[in-house]
Amino acid sequence: MLFDCDGVLADSEGLVNRLVAEELTARGWPISAEQCRETFLGMALPAMLPVIEARVGRLPARWPEMLSVRIAAAMCREAEPVPGALEAVRAVAGAGLPVAVASNSARAELDAKLDRLGLAAFFAGRVFSFEDVARPKPAPDIYLAAALACGAAPGDCVVVEDSLLGVRAGVRAGCRVLGLTRESDASVLAAAGAEPFAAMAALPELLGLAAVAG
Known part of the structure; x- marks a missing residue:
């Protein structure tokens, strides 16, 4: 994931x-x-x-x-979490699925966000900034690197994105892409190849997982 x-x-x-x-x-x-x-x-x-x-x-x-x-x-x-995001990550990790972060943020910014949100431990060793790859999104490089770190083929990975550039990166990497429409146009993300969904709280159900409280 x-x-x-x-x-x-x-x-x-x-x-x-x-x-x-x-x-x-x-x-x-x-x-x-x-x-x-x-x-x-x-x-x-x-x-x-x-x-x-x-x-x-x-x-x-x-x-x-x-x-x-x-x-x-x-x-x-x-920094504050997107509503439902912490619970979604806990549900995915709790189900035993490997998780990674792939962001066009600089490394210092990305680490600060994950530390602030208490998520760093979930993604230890699988945190990717644009600084870690040759080309940032919309190139597929960062999602290919994240899939490799998870020990998974890109086609077996699900990407969660909210921007057009990010969706394009995930699609080009060969992943299934879910497009969060909380602040983005569902039709734009869908046209780029994402499956739109409205809230991070819905992610565990989309993946067939039970949400983990707390």
């Missing part, structure tokens, strides 16, 4: 978009958090940079690192 993080496990997209909006506005691109979501949803920092630099000019070489550090610090204080 392969999970995206932002918007699937961590209800963190609003926080990330706010911080990115603050950074870009300060650098001369007035942009709101909602506009950041529309522009960058699911994108890794390397893919964001050309878009940003087209508007603000050349960024300092260490800007991506500095932004990641700022986001990670905020996640340590403020």
Whole structure:
């Protein structure tokens, strides 16, 4: 079972978009958090940079690192789980299924989120950032790596995603993809090859598992 993080496990997209909006506005691109979501949803920092630099000019070489550090610090204080996500992970792990996280977040941000949510132990040794693969989503690399870490063929894996780029990555890897529509358009995810579902609380039932309370 392969999970995206932002918007699937961590209800963190609003926080990330706010911080990115603050950074870009300060650098001369007035942009709101909602506009950041529309522009960058699911994108890794390397893919964001050309878009940003087209508007603000050349960024300092260490800007991506500095932004990641700022986001990670905020996640340590403020990240909250997507409703039903903690219970869903416990149900999947409790059923004996191997689990992994595959995220277009930077490593520092990703580790901060999982620690804050108390999920790090579930995914120990199977946490993948865009920094761990040659190409970020929508390339399949990160989900192929996550499947390998779980000792499973991609075709035997289920991916949980909430972004178009993430769905495309899971489909290209050959996985079954479930598309969380909590804040995404079901028709867009379905058109990309996902099976839409509305809430993480429904995931155990979709997989034929009993939810684990607590």
